[in-house]
Amino acid sequence: MNAKKTTQQAPECKEQLIAIKDTMILLSGKWKIQIIGWLLLYGKVRFMDMLRGIEGIAAKMLSKELQELEQNQILARTVMPTKPVTVEYELTEHGKTLSGVIEAVSAWGITHRKFLFKKER
Amino acid sequence: MNAKKTTQQAPECKEQLIAIKDTMILLSGKWKIQIIGWLLLYGKVRFMDMLRGIEGIAAKMLSKELQELEQNQILARTVMPTKPVTVEYELTEHGKTLSGVIEAVSAWGITHRKFLFKKER
DNA sequence: CAACTTAGTTTCATAAAGGAAACCAGTTTC
DNA sequence: GAAACTGGTTTCCTTTATGAAACTAAGTTG
Numbered sequence: 001m002n003a004k005k006t007t008q009q010a011p012e013c014k015e016q017l018i019a020i021k022d023t024m025i026l027l028s029g030k031w032k033i034q035i036i037g038w039l040l041l042y043g044k045v046r047f048m049d050m051l052r053g054i055e056g057i058a059a060k061m062l063s064k065e066l067q068e069l070e071q072n073q074i075l076a077r078t079v080m081p082t083k084p085v086t087v088e089y090e091l092t093e094h095g096k097t098l099s100g101v102i103e104a105v106s107a108w109g110i111t112h113r114k115f116l117f118k119k120e121r
Numbered sequence: 122m123n124a125k126k127t128t129q130q131a132p133e134c135k136e137q138l139i140a141i142k143d144t145m146i147l148l149s150g151k152w153k154i155q156i157i158g159w160l161l162l163y164g165k166v167r168f169m170d171m172l173r174g175i176e177g178i179a180a181k182m183l184s185k186e187l188q189e190l191e192q193n194q195i196l197a198r199t200v201m202p203t204k205p206v207t208v209e210y211e212l213t214e215h216g217k218t219l220s221g222v223i224e225a226v227s228a229w230g231i232t233h234r235k236f237l238f239k240k241e242r
Numbered sequence: 243c244a245a246c247t248t249a250g251t252t253t254c255a256t257a258a259a260g261g262a263a264a265c266c267a268g269t270t271t272c
Numbered sequence: 273g274a275a276a277c278t279g280g281t282t283t284c285c286t287t288t289a290t291g292a293a294a295c296t297a298a299g300t301t302g
Contacts, residue, residue: 014162015231016158016162016227017155017158017159017162017227018230019226019227019228019229019230019231019234020154020155020158020223020226020227020230021155021230022230022233022234023226023227023229023230023233024151024154024155024226026233028149028151029259029260030145030149030259030260031260033141033145034138034141034142034145037137037138037141038138041135041137041138046278046279047278047279047280048277048278048279051279056261057261058260058261058262058263059279059280059281060260060261060262060280060281060282061259061260061261062280063279063280063281073236079279082278083269083270083277083278084268084269084270084276084277084278084279085268085269085278085279086278086279087278087279087280094233094236097229097232097236098229100225100228100229101222101225101226101229102141103225104221104222104224104225104226105140105141105144105145105222105225106137106138106140106141106144107140107221108140108144108218108219108221108222109139109140109141109142109143109144110136110140111218112143112144112147112215113140113143115194115215115218150289150290151289151290152290167248167249168248168249168250169247169248169249172249177291179290179291179292179293180249180250180251181250181251181252181290181291181292182289182290182291183250184249184250184251185289200249203248204247204248204299204300205246205247205248205249205298205299205300206248206249206298206299207248207249208248208249208250
């Protein structure tokens with residue numbers, strides 16, 4: 001995983017770095033990863049549940065982020081024929097393949113918290 | 122990993138979701154994850170190497186992102202006593218614990234590319 | 243001394259992200 | 273019918289993020 005550079009030439013662009021860029025284009029922003037984490041934890045979720053549950057998100061943002069994730073086939077939107085119409089969102093099979101990313105991000109957050117705690121004492 | 126909601130109450134806030142939020146605060150932006158990916162691949166890297174190698178980044182951005190990552194103890198900055206001063210950046214031990222995240226992000230980018238490819242034919 | 247290198251910083255400007263609040267449409271309950 | 277609920281959309285506004293280009297500072301080379 002190491003390749004020292006002594007010249008001033010830029011190293012060739014590794015596929016992994018391109019893949020990182022591609023992924024981050026889809027997941028950038030303050031809310032997308034949180035939304036996906038929610039769907040991984042809770043399965044099918046209604047719009048208002050997310051709006052109330054994801055602290056601080058505004059309806060406009062939630063709506064926009066859900067649309068973008070749907071366009072990228074990360075999640076699916078289903079309108080239910082209930083009394084007041086409800087809409088359910090859930091991860092697609094492809095969306096579920098993000099679980100590795102979400103879990104890694106989540107695990108590191110906990111690692112980082114411990115790191116900060118160790119330091120301050 | 123599933124907890125259906127039928128009530129209108131928001132589900133309690135899971136630790137994992139907080140951890141996701143914490144992590145994304147540190148890694149948000151267009152460049153940070155790419156920079157960390159670079160340092161994981163190449164070890165010690167000089168400022169100008171990154172500036173030339175990370176496609177599209179401007180000096181101001183690189184400088185700012187490196188400062189933020191240093192403040193969060195993800196990487197370390199070392200001024201080398203060379204002819205024209207050079208500065209080396211490398212991940213700290215703590216920064217290296219991000220490898221799981223970076224690898225997951227990178228791997229998913231490749232998964233996603235395959236998914237798109239399968240669909241279009 | 244002029245020109246070039248490294249490693250930035252500063253300035254000026256634009257683009258993208260995010261948010262609060264009001265509004266809309268359909269349905270239901272009081 | 274008034275009020276409430278679901279799931280949004282629209283408007284207006286503020287904050288961040290990002291960028292290109294010029295500029296600084298110290299040392300090096302021709």
